[in-house]
Amino acid sequence: MLSQECAGLAQAGGLGEAVAGLSKTLALDSKLDVSVFLPSHGRHSDPSIRESYGLRDLATFIAQGHRTGVNGSWYNYLAGIEKGSRNGVSYFLAKGLDQATSKWLDDPVIYDHETTFEKMSLLARTLGSYAEYLISMGRARELPDLIHAHDWHTVPAGVLVKQRLQERDVVVPLVFTVHLLSGVTLPWHYASEDWCGIRDISYSPRTDGKKTSTLKYSQIWQNVCRNSLEKFGCYTADYVTSVSHTYLTNDVRNYVGDMIRGKSGHIYNGCDWNPADIESANLTEFEGIRPRLDGAAKRWDMREYLLTKAISKIGKDSEIEGSSRLRDGPREKEDGSIEPFQSDGPLVLMTGRLSPQKGADLLLDAVSRVCGVIPKTKFLLFLLPSNDSDLTKTTLMKAARYPYNVRVIFGRHPSIYLLSHLAADVYAMPSRSEPFGISALEAMITGNPVVGTSVGGITETVLDLLTNGESGTGILVPPENVTKLAESLVSLLTVMQLDELSQQGKEDGERASRKIPSEPVGRMASKNRNLGSKIRQNCRDRVLKKFRWTNAGKMALTRYSAARLLAAKTIQKQLRRTN
Incomplete structure (x- = not known):
């Protein structure tokens, strides 16, 4: 699970409830190994949160490098991860290890125009490095068998991790959930290897559940999606969901087009109040x-x-x-x-x-x-x-x-x-x-x-x-x-x-x-x-x-199965073209 917020840790609205509730039911009721990744928002420094989630620093992991701005300047970053668990779910909080990185990842404000985009980029960089770290340490069993990105804030991270793993012949389906359309548009440079880290390689996504076409990521971003972050997420994901049938068909599909036809469905939210x-x-x-x-x-x-x-x-x-x-x-x-x-x-x-x-x-x-x-x-x-x-x-x-x-x-x-x-x-x-x-x-x-x-x-x-x-x-x-x-x-x-x-x-x-x-x-x-x-x-x-969240969990499992099937078919077609 990739999210900008999660109830219990850092929450601004219903998205946080949805991520926490779905993760919990999948872990406890469906017995899945669920991990939630999000920016720390500085919550790892809160003693009560450290205690209730058992947070600890992953001391052997460091994400470091630089991002290149539009002006050609280098912006160094140094990030780490705090890991904890609660209700059977593992939580990974991306944090800054130097002042420049901490300024963004550890800022307590969850949503703010400038801060949000910096957090998105640094979360993507950190998770991409973490996936490569697990492989280099011989811990491939800890790699995900499915990535579920929630809302546009985690699209770069989801696509980047999927891309990194696919380059190493690890097929991981990407599910993208639109909780609330925002219409955010950004230039390709933001998503690219210079900033978020997405490489401009060829990719053959499913466009309407049947057809595939081979394009470079920059072409998908600029020419097909017109710089829309949400359209890019829908286009590159193996499966797209939203939180109600009405919103998916009347709003999401009208915005992103037929690219999600045949690879989309809804997953209701839930409420477990007693x-x-x-x-x-x-x-x-x-x-x-x-x-x-x-x-x-x-x-x-x-x-x-x-x-x-x-x-x-x-x-x-x-x-x-x-x-x-x-x-x-x-x-x-x-x-x-x-x-x-x-x-x-x-x-x-x-x-x-x-x-x-x-x-x-x-x-x-x-x-x-x-x-x-x-x-x-x-x-x-x-x-x-x-x-x-x-x-x-x-x-x-x-x-x-x-x-x-x-x-x-x-x-x-x-x-x-x-x-x-x-x-x-x-x-x-x-x-x-x-x-x-x-x-x-x-x-x-x-x-x-x-x-x-x-x-x-x-x-x-x-x-x-x-x-x-x-x-x-x-x-x-x-x-x-x-x-x-x-x-x-x-x-x-x-x-x-x-x-x-x-x-x-x-x-x-x-x-x-x-x-x-x-x-x-x-x-x-x-x-x-x-x-x-x-x-x-x-x-x-x-x-x-x-x-109830158990109902939502069952719906999610159905969507995940569809995502795995579609991801496998996409890879098979790519292999046939290569051969």
């Missing part, structure tokens, strides 16, 4: 959740505690995952803590990166419409910070308009983050595009119906109540349609309110059901006051049956 374990841990940590009269905490008990007490525990000394916390967030106190809400109320939860893609701005635009119908509604947004200061400022300004209804928390306070999922009524996913969306699974496994846009993987994870009836797990709305987003949130919030009132023995259902804007949902709710509980169980069952 709600019972999460609830038990939260009840232990937050004793105040338990009601006074009995020890069984209901969802509304957890919600009230979260909104009026727990979020105030997120302060300047709290552990925040994802990034250093941002000051001047909405309703932030002088000591850096978040001001709790003054009262309980129906809760809409959103999590994810702060980026235009995720649509936090659309949800904030819907707040006034939702609160116009259900005034006590609360919106809690956990957002991983962005380097875009303008976007951050705009988001904070929008949130500040609703001091009694909205809180934005930058980063993820682990226990509060999980408690929020157990306490929420509805999960909002207003993405403008979404290859898969692991957050939808995290929401559903904790019993939260999803109001999401009908894009990408959301259409495959969420079962729309409007088409699936009482078997649904949420409502799908058109992208960038704030009106439909607000109406659907009101519909599901009301359904959850009806269920809550019924469980509490309160009869106000008829009046509440009239607030439901969606006629089909209103009809279902009028016939079943406990529709909310039914939907919550649908959500849990959907993840348990179809979206």
Whole structure:
């Protein structure tokens, strides 16, 4: 596995969860020998990570040499590897051994324009040297029998290692997964032997599952792929995957063309959260959740505690995952803590990166419409910070308009983050595009119906109540349609309110059901006051049956088998041409 990030070590988004989850299930459930390679991002210097992963320096390995810039200047590099293991998976962190190399590989920022491209190049150089090192040391058994490169950041490393091994008659299939298209283009010099290390030799890739053509790597990069890193990855890989069928066929294939037809398929992401374990841990940590009269905490008990007490525990000394916390967030106190809400109320939860893609701005635009119908509604947004200061400022300004209804928390306070999922009524996913969306699974496994846009993987994870009836797990709305987003949130919030009132023995259902804007949902709710509980169980069952990491692992094994078959056929054709 090659990746720019991995949950537990260095993570900025869903890619890190995907790499960690898939690696773990392949190692523990499928009994494969799995190794994950990534830049260190300086994490090897963290004592807690060193201990939990058992990191140690591979003292006998050194990658050294120079890269030649466009200006002809030499840039020396000296890199090493830290190796550790966890959950049956081996982890290899490429680190700098001199100041110049450490400046890039050990920079704690995972994604930054200049840093990212330097990390990509140095990771490729380090892994290419490591493959040659294993061969020279007579340790060929440690070489991979398949390379799985995740997203465009690892394309140079994947192609380089495959190339180096193939030059020594070691056939290793390359699988390339597009998690999120970026459209990155770079001149050939970047990928070439001068910089990343890819040699400009002839290669005969499969272009549409049937045909092959012999071209030099520079020709593939420049003439066929038009300098697109992702197209180059798709063209040179033996097999291409993405994280949902919809995203693969509607987005990836439209971007890269027919070159992946016949050599592509999807591998879903997964979620292995156990709600019972999460609830038990939260009840232990937050004793105040338990009601006074009995020890069984209901969802509304957890919600009230979260909104009026727990979020105030997120302060300047709290552990925040994802990034250093941002000051001047909405309703932030002088000591850096978040001001709790003054009262309980129906809760809409959103999590994810702060980026235009995720649509936090659309949800904030819907707040006034939702609160116009259900005034006590609360919106809690956990957002991983962005380097875009303008976007951050705009988001904070929008949130500040609703001091009694909205809180934005930058980063993820682990226990509060999980408690929020157990306490929420509805999960909002207003993405403008979404290859898969692991957050939808995290929401559903904790019993939260999803109001999401009908894009990408959301259409495959969420079962729309409007088409699936009482078997649904949420409502799908058109992208960038704030009106439909607000109406659907009101519909599901009301359904959850009806269920809550019924469980509490309160009869106000008829009046509440009239607030439901969606006629089909209103009809279902009028016939079943406990529709909310039914939907919550649908959500849990959907993840348990179809979206655990064991399911993803089985899909991956199928794709790997196809990659091996196609790689073998490519080599056979090359040999016939040579003879």
